Amino acid sequence: MLKVSSYPHISSETTTRKIMFIVIAALMPAFFGSIFFFGIRALIITLISIVSSFACEALCQAIRKKPITINDGSAILTGLLLAFNLPSCVPYWVPVVGAFFAIAVAKQVFGGLGYNIFNPALAGRAFLMASWPSIMTGKWVVPRLGTMSGIIYSLPVEMTSNATPLTALKDYSSVLGLPELLNAKSTIYSLFLGMRGGCLGETSCLLLLIGGIILISFRIIDFRIPLSYFLAVFSLTGILWLLGVTPVTPLFHILSGGLFLGAFFMATDYVTSPMTRKGRWIFGIGCGIITVLIRLWGGYPEGVSYSILLMNATTPLIDKFTRSRIFGY
Amino acid sequence: MKRYTFPGGIHPKENKSITEDKKITAIQPPDEIIVPLSQHTGSPSKPIVEKGSKVHIGTKIGEITGFISANIHSPVSGEVKKIDTHPHPSGGEILSVFITNDGKDEWENVSDRDIESISGGDIIEIVKEAGIVGLGGAAFPTHVKMSPPKGKQYDTLILNGSECEPYLTCDYRLMVERPEDILLGGRLIARTIGVKRCIIAIEENKPEAIRKMEKIVGRYDFEIITLITKYPEGAEKQLIWAITEEEVPTGGLPVDVGVCVQNVGTALAVYEAVKYNKPLIERAVTVTGAVKRPSNFKVRIGTPFKELIEKAGGYLGIPYKLISGGPMMGISQYTDDVPVVKGTTGILVFKEETNSLVRTACIKCGRCINVCPMNLMPTKILAYIESGDFSNAKELGVLDCMECGSCEYICPARRPIVHNIKLAKLRLRK
Numbered sequence A: 001m002l003k004v005s006s007y008p009h010i011s012s013e014t015t016t017r018k019i020m021f022i023v024i025a026a027l028m029p030a031f032f033g034s035i036f037f038f039g040i041r042a043l044i045i046t047l048i049s050i051v052s053s054f055a056c057e058a059l060c061q062a063i064r065k066k067p068i069t070i071n072d073g074s075a076i077l078t079g080l081l082l083a084f085n086l087p088s089c090v091p092y093w094v095p096v097v098g099a100f101f102a103i104a105v106a107k108q109v110f111g112g113l114g115y116n117i118f119n120p121a122l123a124g125r126a127f128l129m130a131s132w133p134s135i136m137t138g139k140w141v142v143p144r145l146g147t148m149s150g151i152i153y154s155l156p157v158e159m160t161s162n163a164t165p166l167t168a169l170k171d172y173s174s175v176l177g178l179p180e181l182l183n184a185k186s187t188i189y190s191l192f193l194g195m196r197g198g199c200l201g202e203t204s205c206l207l208l209l210i211g212g213i214i215l216i217s218f219r220i221i222d223f224r225i226p227l228s229y230f231l232a233v234f235s236l237t238g239i240l241w242l243l244g245v246t247p248v249t250p251l252f253h254i255l256s257g258g259l260f261l262g263a264f265f266m267a268t269d270y271v272t273s274p275m276t277r278k279g280r281w282i283f284g285i286g287c288g289i290i291t292v293l294i295r296l297w298g299g300y301p302e303g304v305s306y307s308i309l310l311m312n313a314t315t316p317l318i319d320k321f322t323r324s325r326i327f328g329y
Numbered sequence B: 001m002k003r004y005t006f007p008g009g010i011h012p013k014e015n016k017s018i019t020e021d022k023k024i025t026a027i028q029p030p031d032e033i034i035v036p037l038s039q040h041t042g043s044p045s046k047p048i049v050e051k052g053s054k055v056h057i058g059t060k061i062g063e064i065t066g067f068i069s070a071n072i073h074s075p076v077s078g079e080v081k082k083i084d085t086h087p088h089p090s091g092g093e094i095l096s097v098f099i100t101n102d103g104k105d106e107w108e109n110v111s112d113r114d115i116e117s118i119s120g121g122d123i124i125e126i127v128k129e130a131g132i133v134g135l136g137g138a139a140f141p142t143h144v145k146m147s148p149p150k151g152k153q154y155d156t157l158i159l160n161g162s163e164c165e166p167y168l169t170c171d172y173r174l175m176v177e178r179p180e181d182i183l184l185g186g187r188l189i190a191r192t193i194g195v196k197r198c199i200i201a202i203e204e205n206k207p208e209a210i211r212k213m214e215k216i217v218g219r220y221d222f223e224i225i226t227l228i229t230k231y232p233e234g235a236e237k238q239l240i241w242a243i244t245e246e247e248v249p250t251g252g253l254p255v256d257v258g259v260c261v262q263n264v265g266t267a268l269a270v271y272e273a274v275k276y277n278k279p280l281i282e283r284a285v286t287v288t289g290a291v292k293r294p295s296n297f298k299v300r301i302g303t304p305f306k307e308l309i310e311k312a313g314g315y316l317g318i319p320y321k322l323i324s325g326g327p328m329m330g331i332s333q334y335t336d337d338v339p340v341v342k343g344t345t346g347i348l349v350f351k352e353e354t355n356s357l358v359r360t361a362c363i364k365c366g367r368c369i370n371v372c373p374m375n376l377m378p379t380k381i382l383a384y385i386e387s388g389d390f391s392n393a394k395e396l397g398v399l400d401c402m403e404c405g406s407c408e409y410i411c412p413a414r415r416p417i418v419h420n421i422k423l424a425k426l427r428l429r430k
Helices: A016-026 A028-038 A040-063 A074-084 A093-108 A120-131 A133-137 A165-172 A178-183 A185-193 A205-217 A224-242 A250-255 A259-266 A277-297 A304-321 B120-129 B170-177 B179-193 B207-220 B236-244 B264-276 B305-311 B367-371 B378-386 B390-395 B406-410 B417-429
Strands: B024-026 B032-036 B060-063 B078-087 B093-101 B156-161 B197-203 B223-227 B259-263 B282-289 B295-300 B321-324 B331-333 B346-350
Touching (some): A028 A205, A074 A093, A074 A259, B120 B264, B170 B179, B170 B264, B197 B207, B207 B223, B282 B305
8 A cells, every 4th residue: 555645755854842852952051050059959849840831731631632742842841941930949839830820821721832822931930920929039049159149259238148130230239339249250250150049040141051052053943033132132231331321231231130041942932932034033132122121120120031921922913024025026 | 166046945865876876778668558648737638549540659649739738649669559547647547548569669750850950940840749848847848938928038048957856866867978968959949949048057966967067068058057955946936046036926937037947858858859850758767765776767658657666676665655756746656557757757665654744733933934935934824724714825925835845844843734735726726
């Protein structure tokens, strides 16, 4: 019996599953980094988050009477990214609730893989932030070999010892000498390596950069989104720094908070970001602008996750208006 | 040297090394030949023989019926056994002439013309009479392509030797084995359509053919252009863009930008028709994949696939898929009884599934958009088609799709894009 099917009869070796696992692999440096910086608790939180996502996906699909597709790796990735967006000291039920919201509400309710409008992991984080703000932002852990604010030398005010770099900037920037310390070479250095407070997977720019380079060189993500995101944040904060609106350098803005995690791993989520090349530039620039607006004038010290969620909502529109001219028209 | 190419496209594994060193060998036609009366784009030919008619090689058996149509000739000498429907490699059952081969190989009439003195008008007549069609696969009647519509004129001829389909090597072998005759045929076409600039375009993965052609192009007043190896480099519109950066307008023809593209095999057929009065009764076919001795054959039209497979040593293991053409745009067959037709570029056998069959929902990665040589958004078109919204699919340019399959090849979710686009086109044309 000969098999009859429509052409093409060959296909590239890249499959959905393979893509998911390459992204997961690219997150491994930051994952091991999180265990190094925040201890065994980081590992436990991550495992709880992954297992909850995985179970929730299977459960939802069983309820919807759809084929169970948990081995495509997307739920594992969502679980991993959600954990990366949590402080390492949250109670153990937090990743469970977050994973439930991410998978059941943000993903499966919309139709499952490929149909969600908002990045599931970020939607989960946003839900937790709105519901338990004190748990999500009230307490942070000092990383191994580092300080909370990333400032290594003398601390002029004790406040900086329980504030992350961005909260220090937000709440205490009027304190004499603090901006200079935040801009100090040693602070920038510890921000880059990850020796500062923050969510468990977001702190080490170096390890996230390694993952990002893996993704770009394997052609998993388009360099346009992270590049335009970084450029937008850099140039906007650069101008505002020159104008004296923000006391810290653009380099501090680039390296602090969750920008590296967001730019390489969250804003590049296929499903919720534009498909066209032109659209990806617009998306990255939009994320950058909103991030800076929130950081400098918003109620939160950090704006990466909300900026990406807001831009997620514009994705269908961006795709529609950046359609290329068809050949021959 | 400038490297020419087009935007978009894919790089599938070429797999040409299997047969690229295999010389084209002529194989004896079998005892029975089955010649379908529709082997070209356009209206089918009308049979002009009947059961019992005696035929020679080159006896006309099917006659042109419309403006876009082609004559069909007997590829063997012998007797017409019957005229009946038979499975066709392009699908369906087509009225075909069954001829019993008497093995004498007697020709209807042969000549040896002086091709220097022959006029363009005569060349068109000869090409039309000889039933020549585009041998790159689409099988568009060549005489129609050589007669531009009123008010339009060609200024460039491109001989297409890109052969971008993986596995296939018959055009490559022709360029290596008979470069002079190809360029002579090209000159005849150029004389007919009155062009100054003549180009032969070859992909970089055929260095031997490029070397051979480089030596002689000057003699025949051709220029050689090497193209970056990429699929679908040989697609007419993409090839023209790669070389001239001109876009054939939507719904238009290459003549709208003054370019005539002919496959190298077609040029050779034109030469043989003009020089020896030889109609199109045979062609080069690559037989490759899971067969014992992958080969390039010179095959009489109407030879069943199974004969060729046998000549290639038989199947290697149990055949899983039998494809007429290459792996990107070839058509899978349900039987090896189908005959070789004018547009058969190759026969490809797979013994196992070569596609990753794990289908997921579209993850909107945008790869299909990046590779589409026509700048379409395949995933969006597919979404509209799957929801039955054909008018929005049309709005997004589904009718401009040439079905090259690049989108489906690259799709990590293995969405059935080409199949659905073909369906939508059928619906929209109804």
